[in-house]
Every structure is written in structure tokens, then in C-alpha cells.
Amino acid sequence: xxxxxxxxxxxxxxxxxxxxxxxxxxxxxxxxxxxxxxxxxxxxxxxxxxxxxxxxxxxxxxxxxxxxxxxxxxxxxxxxxxxxxxxxxxxxxxxxxxxxxxxxxxxxxxxxxxxxxxxxxxxxxxxxxxxxxxxxxxxxxxxxxxxxxxxxxxxxxxxxxxxxxxxxxxxxxxxxxxxxxxxxxxxxxxxxxxxxxxxxxxxxxxxxxxxxxxxxxxxxxxxxxxxxxxxxxxxxxxxxxxxxxxxxxxxxxxxxxxxxxxxxxxxxxxxxxxxxxxxxxxxxxxxxxxxxxxxxxxxxxxxxxxxxxxxxxxxxxxxxxxxxxxxxxxxxxxxxxxxxxxxxxxxxxxxxxxxxxxxxxxxxxxxxxxxxxxxxxxxxxxxxxxxxxxxxxxxxxxxxxx
Numbered sequence: 001x002x003x004x005x006x007x008x009x010x011x012x013x014x015x016x017x018x019x020x021x022x023x024x025x026x027x028x029x030x031x032x033x034x035x036x037x038x039x040x041x042x043x044x045x046x047x048x049x050x051x052x053x054x055x056x057x058x059x060x061x062x063x064x065x066x067x068x069x070x071x072x073x074x075x076x077x078x079x080x081x082x083x084x085x086x087x088x089x090x091x092x093x094x095x096x097x098x099x100x101x102x103x104x105x106x107x108x109x110x111x112x113x114x115x116x117x118x119x120x121x122x123x124x125x126x127x128x129x130x131x132x133x134x135x136x137x138x139x140x141x142x143x144x145x146x147x148x149x150x151x152x153x154x155x156x157x158x159x160x161x162x163x164x165x166x167x168x169x170x171x172x173x174x175x176x177x178x179x180x181x182x183x184x185x186x187x188x189x190x191x192x193x194x195x196x197x198x199x200x201x202x203x204x205x206x207x208x209x210x211x212x213x214x215x216x217x218x219x220x221x222x223x224x225x226x227x228x229x230x231x232x233x234x235x236x237x238x239x240x241x242x243x244x245x246x247x248x249x250x251x252x253x254x255x256x257x258x259x260x261x262x263x264x265x266x267x268x269x270x271x272x273x274x275x276x277x278x279x280x281x282x283x284x285x286x287x288x289x290x291x292x293x294x295x296x297x298x299x300x301x302x303x304x305x306x307x308x309x310x311x312x313x314x315x316x317x318x319x320x321x322x323x324x325x326x327x328x329x330x331x332x333x334x335x336x337x338x339x340x341x342x343x344x345x346x347x348x349x350x351x352x353x354x355x356x357x358x359x360x361x362x363x364x365x366x367x368x369x370x371x372x373x374x375x376x377x378x379x380x381x382x383x384x385x386x387x388x389x390x391x392x393x394x395x396x397x398x399x400x401x402x
Contacts, residue, residue, distance in 0.1 A: 001104075001122035001214040003040045005154075006055035008208055009033030010133060010185035011073060023186035030207045031190035036182040038130060038154065040120060043102045045069045045086070046130055053083045059209040068100055072132035074114030091116055111135035119150075126215040129172070131155040133183035136163030137172075149174030151215045157181040157203045158188055161246035162278055164201060169249035169280075178218045179203035196399065200224070201247035224388040224402055225349055230356040230379060231392035238303055240392050241353045248349070250298040251281045254289065256307040287311040293342035293350065300346075305354035305382060309375055312336075318374070319367045336378055343385040354379050356391065 007013070014033040015024030027033070035049040039056060042065040056063050069082075069089040082088060092098050092108035094116065099105050103123030108116050115132030122128070129150045131137070150172055155163055158181060167173040181203050188194045198204055202223045206212070227244065231237030245251045281301075284292070287308050292300060302308075316331040317323030343350065358376045363369045383389045388402030 001041055001120070001124075001126045001128060002211060003038055003128070003152075003214065004056070004059050004061050004211045005180075005182070005206060005208060006037040006039055006052050006059065006061075007034030007049055008036055008182045008184055008205065010183050011035050011049075012185075014184055014186060014190070016186060019186060021186050023189050027186070027190045033184055033208055036133070036154075038182075039063070039066070040104070040128070041102065041122070043067050044100065044104055044106070044120070046118060047072055048080055048082065048086070048089050050080050052080075055208065059211065061211075067102065068098070068106075070106065070116075070118060072116050072118065072130065074132065074134070092118070110138045112138040122214065124215075126151045128214050129153045129155070129167075131160075131163060134159055136160050136166055148172070149177050151176075152178045152180065152212070154180050154182045156183040157198060157201055157247065158184060158194075161201060161243075164203070164247035165249045165278070165280070168247070176217075178212075178214075180212070181205045193397075196397070197243070200227075200244045203247070223349060224386070226343060226346060226386040227351045227388045227390065227402075228379070228383045228386045229351065229353050229390050229392060229397075230383075230400075231353075232356055232360070235392045236395035237353050237355075237392040239395075240390065240397050241301055241303060241351045244351050245299050245301055245349070246278065248299050249280055251278070252292070252298055252300050253281050253283045254292060254300060254302045255283055255285045256287050256289075256302065256304060256311065257285075290338055290342045293339075293346045293348075295348070297348050299349035299351070302350070302352040305352055305378060306357075306375055308339075309371070309378055313371065313374065318370060321366065324370070332374065336374075336381060339378075340381045340385055343382060350386075352382065352386075354382070 013035050015027040034051060034055060036047060037049045037052050038046040039061055042061065045066045048069050053063050063083055063086050066086050069087050071089050071091045092106060094108050094110040097105060097107040105121045107119045109119050111117055111132065113135045115135040117131045117135060117137060120128040127150045133156050153173055157164055164173060179202060181198050184205060188197055194205060229237050229241045289302060289308060312332060312335045316328040318328050318332055357372050363372055389400040391398045391400055
């Protein structure tokens with residue numbers, strides 16, 4: 001199957017009309033996107049949008065051979081003139097299959113929100129899944145598509161990363177599935193930041209007018225196996241780490257902070273973090289990270305290494321100068337060495353969060369300076385074992401490595 005993306009943007013397009021936001025202001029040239037519309041083998045059109053005929057002409061295609069127009073949006077979309085010779089747009093009821101004379105079979109996939117998804121099987125057996133904006137598949141574990149990876153998926157990866165997680169959970173998206181983000185809106189700054197976020201989810205974006213061949217190998221982004229996310233207080237580092245794994249199912253969230261009886265402010269922080277996380281994630285409260293890093297299993301999110309260090313320094317008596325000199329420093333170095341060696345050998349995806357405090361005010365106490373120094377050493381050693389290291393400043397992620 002050959003498909004041409006006549007548009008890759010949200011229903012209102014990008015930039016949105018009259019929107020003053022920074023993302024819309026910079027969505028220029030190849031980063032500007034018309035509403036998503038997909039032409040498959042010149043015969044099947046998903047979502048007839050304003051200007052589709054002109055977009056097809058610019059891409060060297062024609063709508064003259066279109067035999068079926070199907071809508072995916074939750075509603076019938078904006079009023080749009082149907083070009084001469086193009087069939088009236090329609091919709092396939094959930095679970096029903098449509099067979100085209102061209103040899104394509106189209107099955108409507110039920111969504112967890114208004115709208116319709118479409119699974120297309122081409123004449124040569126290639127499989128494509130196209131999802132509407134703001135929607136994720138419902139009931140895939142019972143239906144067709146479960147356990148058999150699609151060759152290509154077009155989905156709202158930015159708006160609904162959990163849709164990709166659900167597809168991965170049932171085997172509908174595998175390591176070789178080409179995941180292309182569509183329905184792109186102004187939630188993420190276009191350009192390098194969009195590409196970075198999509199790559200972390202194993203997806204990519206292409207400009208409007210791009211023609212893709214389903215089933216042909218593409219350079220699918222490799223998800224970094226180990227990532228360290230650094231940042232100062234309230235920089236957005238935890239949000240960045242959680243966002244990196246939002247497209248993966250069954251994440252194990254390792255909370256190293258534990259509970260602090262009677263501390264209402266700390267309890268509120270913990271609750272806010274917990275409410276942000278997807279319901280399918282499992283939380284483990286522990287500072288015993290080495291066994292988790294050595295085990296196989298789903299992705300691991302560790303938040304955070306700075307609290308792990310506090311616990312480790314407590315255990316070796318690092319706050320007392322005499323204990324520090326009498327074996328405490330040596331014991332802490334051994335714990336850090338065991339942790340970094342476990343990261344080096346980790347086979348599961350790992351995203352770890354840590355505070356970057358070396359650029360702040362010099363602590364007034366010797367123990368505070370000791371903690372600052374040891375955290376700097378821990379971050380450096382842990383980061384050395386990671387394919388990607390990111391520093392988050394004012395909510396903006398700066399890639400230091402990878």
C-alpha cells in the first residue's frame with residue numbers, strides 16, 4: 001500500500017487560525033500542517049478536509065480515482081465542498097468491514113471516545129491502522145489486531161500517548177511497526193522539540209504531502225534504553241520523565257521518597273505525582289534499586305536518585321564527620337558503584353530522575369556541601385551509563401547526550 005498524507009495537523013490545522021501561542025507562531029514552512037487527511041493507493045480517502053484536492057495536486061496525486069471516502073472524526077467535520085467525481089463521505093459502523101473492488105478491506109475499530117478508527121488490509125496483505133484525533137482503541141484484546149503487529153500506525157501520539165501504550169500491550173504495535181504521528185496540534189512546539197518527544201515514544205512525524213509505503217522498512221526511532229533526566233526544583237523534570245514512558249504499558253514507577261508521617265505538604269506532593277500517572281502503571285516504594293535494575297520486565301521509572309542518595313548517606317552515617325572518615329565515604333562509594341554497574345547491565349528501559357543542585361547556592365553546612373558533591377558524582381556516574389541525558393530548565397528539555 002502507498003499512502004499520501006495530504007495533511008498531518010489537528011482538525012483546525014497548525015497554526016490554528018488567530019491563535020497567539022508560541023507554537024502557532026513558529027509553525028511555519030514545513031512545520032505548518034493542514035488538517036489530517038490520508039489518501040491510500042489513490043482509491044481510499046480518510047477524512048475529506050478543506051483544500052484536500054489542492055493538497056493532492058501539490059503532492060503529485062489526484063482525487064479522481066477515489067472510490068471511497070471515510071470519516072474518522074467524532075463529528076462530520078467542517079463543511080467542505082466535495083470535489084467533482086469524489087463520492088460523498090461516509091462512516092463504517094464499529095466492528096463492520098468494508099470490501100473495496102480495489103482489493104482493500106477496511107474494518108471500523110471502536111474507540112474509547114467519539115470517532116472511528118480504521119484498520120486497512122491492502123491487496124498484498126500489508127496492514128495499516130488509522131486512528132481519529134483524541135481517540136484510543138477500545139477492546140483490541142478481544143478483536144482482530146490483537147497479537148499481530150500492524151505494519152504502520154497513524155495516530156494522535158501527542159494527544160493520546162496511551163493509545164500507543166494500549167496497542168503495544170496487545171501486540172498490535174511491535175518493534176518494526178512504523179508509527180507516524182498525525183492530528184498534530186499546538187500542544188508541543190514544532191520542529192526539534194516535536195521530533196524529540198516523538199522519538200522517545202518510538203514514533204515520527206513527516207511533513208504534509210509525504211508519500212509513504214506501508215511495509216517497507218523505515219528508520220523507526222530507537223527508544224533510548226537508559227535515560228537520565230536532570231533538573232532543579234519545579235523545573236518539570238518529573239513530568240518530562242513520565243511523558244517519555246506515557247506510550248508504554250505496565251510501567252513500574254519506583255518512588256524513592258517513601259512516606260513522611262504527619263507531613264501534609266509531602267503527602268500532597270506524592271498525591272499530585274500519583275494522579276498524573278496512568279492507571280496501568282504500578283508503583284513500588286523502595287530505595288533498593290539494584291535488584292529492579294537487574295531484573296527483566298517492563299520499563300522502569302525511578303523518581304528520584306537524589307532521595308536514593310539521601311537514604312544511602314543515612315545508611316552509612318555520612319552526615320557525621322567521624323563516621324564519614326571512618327569508612328562512611330568508602331561505603332557510599334561502593335553503593336554508588338553497585339548502582340551504576342546495575343544500570344550498565346540493565347536490559348529493560350530505564351528512565352531516572354535526579355536533581356541538579358551544583359549550579360545553585362553553596363550550602364552553608366559541611367553536611368550540605370557533602371550531599372551536593374556526592375549528588376554531582378552520582379549524577380555523573382549514572383549519566384555515563386545512559387544513552388540519553390536531558391536537563392530540564394523552566395519546563396524545557398535540553399538534550400545533553402543522545
